Amino acid sequence: MKLVERAKSPTPKFFRILRAIGLALLAISGSVIAAPVVLPVAVVSIAGYIAVAGGVISAVSQVTVEEAALLKAEQEIIPKSRSDGD
Structure with a gap:
C-alpha cells in the first residue's frame, strides 16, 4: 500500500x-x-x-489504517504479483 493510499484510507x-x-x-x-x-x-x-511532538503524533495517526482496508489492499496486490510470475 502506497503512502498516498494509506493517507486516504479510513x-x-x-x-x-x-x-x-x-x-x-x-x-x-x-x-x-x-x-x-x-x-x-x-x-x-x-x-x-x-510542536514537534504534535506534528509527529498527527502524522503517524494520519497514516494508520483500519485493518479491513489494509487486508483489502493486500488482496488486490497479491493476485497481481502472482500473475506477473506466470
Whole structure:
C-alpha cells in the first residue's frame, strides 16, 4: 500500500482522536512561539518540543489504517504479483 493510499484510507477512531490532540498541541505551541510578547526562553523551547511532538503524533495517526482496508489492499496486490510470475 502506497503512502498516498494509506493517507486516504479510513483511520480508526482512536487515531482520529489522537490526530486531533496532536493538531491541538501543534496549534497551541505555534501560538506560544509566535506570541508578540517576550516570553522566557524555557517556555519557547518547551513550546518547540511540543510542536514537534504534535506534528509527529498527527502524522503517524494520519497514516494508520483500519485493518479491513489494509487486508483489502493486500488482496488486490497479491493476485497481481502472482500473475506477473506466470
